[in-house]
Amino acid sequence: MKIFLEIFPFKANAKKGIAATDIPAAIDTWLKKFKHHSCIAGLxxxxxxxxxxxxxxxxxxDAQMKSHRPxxxxxxxxxxxxYMPPVYRGKGDLxxxxxxxxxxxxxxxxxxxxxxxxxxPTACAF
Incomplete structure (x- = not known):
């Protein structure tokens, strides 16, 4: 079985007192926590x-995630x-x-x- 972790980041909203999520730091936090599990396929x-x-x-x-495991x-x-990146497709594996x-x-x-x-030809899911 292969598992993808998922994060739900926020943009900063001063009116609501919400700080922006530091996505690269969140990637590090979760992948470090679960790196010993061979079932992790990505994020x-x-x-x-x-x-x-x-x-x-x-x-x-993508680079931050792949720094943990290419x-x-x-x-x-x-x-x-x-909402998707207009051109970036990584190495074709997004x-x-x-x-x-x-x-x-x-x-x-x-x-x-x-x-x-x-x-x-980028992979899609629904």
Whole structure:
């Protein structure tokens, strides 16, 4: 069995007193904690509360994760393709997850197909 860890980072929000999540530090924290488990396949970042992933941010996150183990894979998760890095694909091993769940099966399938076509040949999951 292979397991992906996932973090839910936040952007800073001064009005709510929320500090921005230091994503590279969070990557280190969780991968160091579970490094002895051979089942860990990589790490994911949920973009819902963080916002859009830039190419430069995704490259930093991917490099930080791979500094622990080069075979680890990074996944990014959101239902809007605009939240994914526009160009960065790592070494072709990123995984883009569309977590849309509202709509008819036909609407969801149409959206999932559009997602896969948009990010092809990068791995996608739903």
């Amino acid at each position: 994911g970042i949920e973009l819902e509360y963080f916002g859009k992933a830039t190419d430069s941010a995704a490259a930093v996150w 075979a680890y894979r990074l996944f990014l998760r959101h239902y809007n393709p605009d 995984i883009f997850i569309n977590d849309a769940s509202e709509g008819t099966i036909e609407e969801l399938n149409k959206g999932f197909a559009a997602w896969a076509n948009h990010f092809s």
